[in-house]
Amino acid sequence: MGRQLQLRVATPEDLDWIHELRHRVYAEELHQHAPDPSGRLQDGLDGDNVYLVAAREADRIGFVSLTPPWLGRYALDKYLSRDELPLLNDEAVFEVRILTVEPRWRATAAAPLLMYAALRWIVSRGGRRVVAMGRTELLDMYLAAGLRPVGHTVRSGAVSFEVLTADVAELTEAAAGRHRGTLRRLAARVDWRLDMAFLTSPDGCEHGGASFTAIGTDFRRLQRRAQVVAADVLDAWFPPAPGVRAALTQDPDWAVRTSPPADAEGLVAEIAAARALPPETLAVGAGSSDLIFRAFGRWLTPDSRVLLTDPTYGEYAHVTERVIGCRVDRFPLRRADGWRIDVDRLSAAIRAGRYDFVVVVNPNNPTGRHVPAADLYSAVAAAPERTRWWIDEAYLGYVGLTESLAGAATTDPRVVVCSSLSKMYALSGARAAFLVANPATVRDLRRWTPPWPVSLPAQLAAVAALRDPAHYRDCWRRTHALRRDLASALAGLDGSLNVEEGVANFLNVTLPSGGPSAAEWVRECRRHGVFLRDLSPLTPAYQGRTVRVAVRDTAENARIVAACWTAWHDLRGPAVPAVAGVSVAGPAR
Structure with a gap:
């Protein structure tokens, strides 16, 4: 165990070795830079970038540098303008550079493990794309890892580099697929000192609930x-309404062994009464995730153009990008703006992007910000007729149910409202939710809904909860x-x-x-x-x-x-x- 290969973020004590190794490799060995009398090689990103280091006990073996997008600058800016390489304007692109290994360790697994550690670090910080410069003579190694040339070759000193890029989700999927067995074996042999898990979750979607x-x-x-x-x-900190407990404990044996109403007719009627909505505009499911997967799988294809706010509930990116494979763009929310959605800027983005589908969580999770219903609907009205909107109102009760766009969804074929009963009604374990849309949309979705979509205990609990709004x-x-x-x-x-x-x-x-x-x-x-x-x-x-x-x-x-x-x-x-x-x-x- 003492000779395990260790992966860690560079410590201050590592930096002198990093600068010395860079000089030996890039000045003395490759002649990319002129030799420096100090025997050290640094650049303008030092101090802002992140170095990951591979070591074996006291022996430092190699390192890789990562430049995150929040710095606003990359090493590639020295060689290409943003007009020549517009992907650097992406707010989720990370630069991976100067992967360097001590000569006597170059035939070991050090370089692949440093590349994998870089990928895991980028995933853990929300990265969606990587960009890199790969030495031309090592291009096959980068291609095998999943990187692809963008069509630019740059020269630095005596060394030529190909500019490469890759989608982070695709790299992660490839690592989890082709190399999962190897990674599992390595997990027990690597001293992993980074702040994320060595292996990604099986489906690639990050959830809470640990x-x-x-x-x-x-x-x-x-x-x-x-x-x-x-x-x-x-999940709610408070208990469900007293009537929920009564409904579930009155005859629990019967509730567990008995098949529920096949189409949850009683639950649909109760939602309709509680929210003043026509029953034919309602579809129910076992939580909002059930409705998301069912509806999105029915309405979207890999050719669909989708706009998500960023950040927002991670399930939407997972379903649209990884499950369906849609063409997904992000509408960035910014801390400087208080994470609020600027509806005018959103409307302009939708007109420019010609999107088929727009998802807005309101109030948003995880920012906690709310857009007034009137302002949000003004963006809907200004959007092209072809654009469908999915409005997730899982947390609307904390603002007030009068702020719902459910009424608009009953008549406007562009609007669908999804509302979870889990979070606001303390029913997360029961799993119950509903969506609101025009009758034609609901009829189509019901045809693709299996019978008994909501369990009998969940139907009993949800109906009792809706009957106690106070x-x-x-x-x-x-x-x-x-x-x-x-x-x-x-x-x-x-x-x-x-x-x-x-x-x-x-x-x-x-x-x-x-x-x-x-x-x-x-x-x-x-x-x-x-x-x-x-x-x-x-x-x-x-x-x-x-x-x-x-x-x-x-x-x-x-x-x-x-x-x-x-x-x-x-x-x-x-x-x-x-x-x-x-x-x-x-x-x-």
Whole structure:
């Protein structure tokens, strides 16, 4: 074990060796640069880029450099203009460069492992495309890895390079497919010290819910749930309405063994009554993901042009890009704008892009921002007739149901509204959701819906929940107070933490640059039974530093604050913050 190949982010002690090795290889061996009397080779990106290092005990073996998009500049800018290489304007493109290995280690697995580590680091920061310069004589190695030339050759000193690019999802799929067995064997032999998992998830879609792995997915030790704060998923902190418990406990044996109404007619009627919608405009499913997969698979093809806001709920990118293979563009939301959707800018983007399908989550997850219904519908009205809109209103109750576009969806064939009953009605375990569309759209979708799409316990629970709106209005109101208190306590841990609230049942915390990453903070909190969501894989806009925290009840929020302080203390140093009204003692270590 002591001779394992170690992969890590470069430490300050590594930098002198990196500069010395660069000089030996690129100045003395390849004559790309003139020799420097210092015997060291640096460039203008040093200090901003990220170096990953391969080592074996005290022996440093090789390194690779990564330049993230948030720097706003790349090494390639020295050779080509943005007009010549417009892909550098993509807000999710990462540059991989100067993959360098000590001469005596070049016949080993060091170079492929450094390339794989670079890919995993880019995936963990939301990268969607890579760009690189590959030495012409090594082009076959880069082609075998999945990179493709873009048609530009650049020359630096005595060395010529091909400009290469690749889609990150395709590289990940290839690694998980062709090389999965090899990677699994290497996982036990590599000392992986990076802040992301060595292997990607099987389907490539990042979800929350890691908290359930601490409880046990085999359900043998459910008592562990009391030891875990599941703030990495957005399940309700409050219980469902009393009528839900009554409906499920009245005759649980019957509810479990009995087939439900095949088309959930009673649930459809209850939704129609509760939301004042015609029943023929409603389709139901076992959660919003069921409806997303069913509807998108019916309406979209690989030729469909789709626009997603960025960041947004990751399931949409997964389904459109990886499952269906649509041509997907992103409408970037920016921290400087408070993550709000500028509807005028959105309308202009839709007109320019000629999109078939636009997805808007409102309020948005994970930003927590809401677009007023009137403003959003103005963008719908201004869009081309051919553009269909999918409006996800999973968290609308926290704003007010009067802000729904469901009424417009019943008559406007361009609009579909999806509404989960899971999050707002404390029914995540039951899985129930509905969509609203014009009758013709609903009739078509129902033809492609299998019988019994929602279980009988879920139908019973959902109907009982919809019959008690007062219970939920009070819970939603109390959620806002809990969120404000949690935000205040987290902001009080350290003045360098940026806490952003939004309007729903969660908030985001961004860590300062130069300190621990979001992944490291999340990992430390898990040691204390508190699970948070690292948002980094969703988008480069978070720069690997933003964590989403679900609002829980008062006691669990106190545990969140305590774990966050302890993690911050362990990662940053011994300074103890004073947080008014909140205990930061944390659980016993």
